[in-house]
Amino acid sequence: MRLFDRFRTKYKWNPRAEQAIYDTFIDLIKDRFRDNMKTLRELSKQMAKEAHRELPDEGYDIGILREFPPKGIPLEKWHRMCAHWNTEKWQKKSIAGRANRKNDLCRHTGGSIRFDQHRINLDKEEGKTVGYKKVLLQTHATKRCKKMLQDGVISENDFASLEFVTDRAKRSYVAYSQQLKDLYGDVDCDDLDLWKSLHPKCKGRKMFGIGSSDPDFLVTGKKSSTICGSNDDARHSQELQKVQAELEREREARQNIEARFELFQQELEKERADQDEWRKNMEELVKNIGKK
Known part of the structure; x- marks a missing residue:
């Protein structure tokens, strides 16, 4: 994965932790990807509303969103994304997700931690x-x-x-x-x-x-x-302590990777902003040359 290859040029770690770090990196990418896709749909929905298009209060009319690609998304790519969101399978998942978020069983303040x-x-x-x-x-x-x-x-x-x-x-x-x-x-x-x-x-x-x-x-x-015998109690207690220690190590490792990933993502966003600024300056320069 090219993005992970780029990430590893920024940070160093014990080679034995390579697979665990890669798995955590992929999990974070998946989490952020879902959030980013939702942000794009919301931006498109807002653009459609500003164009006075009728849209549902909840969910999306992908057929309409297809006409409003967010800034920075090529039209062809946006159409492919909308085609995926317009499938019956994705629509069912989206409806189920909204229902779950309204369900008291799913509402808590524990975050992503079990x-x-x-x-x-x-x-x-x-x-x-x-x-x-x-x-x-x-x-x-x-x-x-x-x-x-x-x-x-x-x-x-x-x-x-x-x-x-x-x-x-x-x-x-x-x-x-x-x-x-x-x-x-x-x-x-x-x-x-x-x-x-x-x-x-x-x-x-x-x-x-x-x-x-x-x-x-x-x-x-x-x-x-x-109810167990004393030997079983001792064994279970030791096993529980091992599990707790392992969970704690995993939690700390994940937090460390998340912090690094956040910095990495900020650097990528800054690079994109710099590239956009450079592109605008070049376009302005070409316009000025044309006027002369």
């Missing part, structure tokens, strides 16, 4: 296994709410002041907190069965607040709720 990785990070920061309520706040509270919690303005039990990205998230958090207290008093503990009982409709599907993570580990901090 929920179980958030638990690992919080456990590491606190130096102990944190309660599931803290994980819920980290993944479903608003940015403003997290700031108030961090500054000590409010506490985890100030239910009226806590802010979440969805009403469902707040209802679940409050119900779980109150029922935990009713069952166990002020004892600091968690109960996966209780959380499951609050979301009976999630049976057989991804559970709310859990996603694709291991429910036992995410809620209780333990790899499995199955």
